[in-house]
Amino acid sequence: MVKGKLKQIKSKSHRVTTSGDIEVSTYLEIAKELGGEQPAAAKEAIPSAEREAIIVIDFGSQYSMLIARRIRECQVYCELVPPDTPWEKIAPLNPKGFILSGGPASVYEPNAPLAPAYIYERHLPILGICYGMQVLTHQLGGQVTPGAKHEYGHAILHLSEVDSPLFADLPPSSPVWMSHGDKVEQLPPDFTVLAYTENSPFAVMGRDGEIFGLQFHPEVIHTPEGKTILKNFVYRVCGCRGNWTMSSFINDSISKIKQQVGKGKVISALSGGVDSAVVATLIHRAIGDQLTCIFVNHGLLRREEVERTFNVFKLNLGMNIIYVDASQRFLKRLKGVIDPEAKRKVVGEEFIRVFEEEAKKIGKVDFLAQGTLYPDVIESASTASASAKIKTHHNVGGLPAKMTLQLLEPLRDLFKDEVRQVGLALGLPEEMVWRQPFPGPGLAIRIIGEVTEEKIEILRGADFIVMNEIKKAKLYRQLWQSFAILTDVKSVGVMGDYRTYGYLVAVRAVTSDDAMTADWSRLPYDVLARISSRIVNEVPGVNRVVYDITSKPPSTIEWE
């Protein structure tokens, strides 16, 4: 790529960041543009003191990640790995047990994924879940019936071996969630039935209090006692001590950062989003003024967002921050741009340009901090490797040619909820830690049609009211996102004795787990009424408010 020329930024039409937050997409692009390189060993960030881990062999179930989250909720570190992972990669984690996840395959299919041999050779406890149980059965000499009647939904689990360590603190009968086609027909030698349901005589099987198979899914909320079963497995069966806490993570990560960075210099983009906030705070704790944050105000942020972010990081935490008000630059570039993807591209390109200009002024920099989270790591591992992708975009842009930045990714082992806990433990304000996701291109994709200064002001006013009323009604945290959209529609209204011709504002509030799907929130009528009446009364230029009652799919969360 020609020096000084920016790489085209890929269209982001259906990119959904796992965090749903501004920083993932923004950072990844900065990393690509600045030639970021993956740290040599991803495992570096794992707490080394008294390491213990549960390894989930991921056979591709939609619930695999949920298993890892549940185990971590028990304060035990857990990682997901593909079935072909060699033992050498797992050994340094000091595994205390294995979980074989569910998956869509059938064990008799020609290329069905199976458990690697070391699972059985290491004599560590194993828990097979659904397909994982069928894998155990198949590999240990039992029989699985393919394509048996599909069992999906609730069932009642009855314990036949109440003394099993897996069942400690469990009632004799409890609801469980089933979702399987194939089924265990004959147990492998030396296994016994530990529990059954009406349709599954072998709902739980076990051998020697060390190897277990569950036909149902303990990780989903529809299995209310599932967490107790998983907890029993990690503590009573695997003998874990439970040292995965956020304060141990913070201490460990601070020493890792110190070690990795040495006397080097780090830059980080600050956006006000939780991931970038936690990354910056953690690194600042470790290396203080060796970190410089660049806060690019593209003029498309929500009302008071700039001040709030600046106050926390500059005034309260005393960080080294370069604040750039680039609003006019962005506005100029957005002039006449109507197509949503074109808006994204303009904002993305300009953002990197400003960031690069500022970074250049700092002089030599060694690291770019990035808010990569564990779900992003898993996602990129399941496609091409993240480092390979980053290198294909290797480009130093306007920066000195020798400036190749290493990536510093202190959150790459964490789930979003863990990032929030770390944020709270680091003393960040609750408001920042619980901030709803906000898209990188900001208000530009919430203004339908051309973005102008006047429209941004109108939208900021309406959006501020939505936020305010949602917070007052104590609904903010339950909602994935809630915001206003300025449509390109004008309609007739009447105010006092005057006819008005003003903008139509739409209100969007959705619930979601991961932004892949979302449902419109059934907001109480009185909340909607207050939002509507405040917007038309307090925001000049708006005379009508509608509420968006479409789910995703077929809609998307954002309007553009």
Ligand code: XMP
């Ligand atoms: P959609 O509209 O596709 O949004 O349902 C899913 C999630 O992604 C966020 N989003 C973006 N985030 N840059 C971002 O950083 C973008 O261009 C972008 N577009 C959508 C959106 O807010 C929602 O959380």
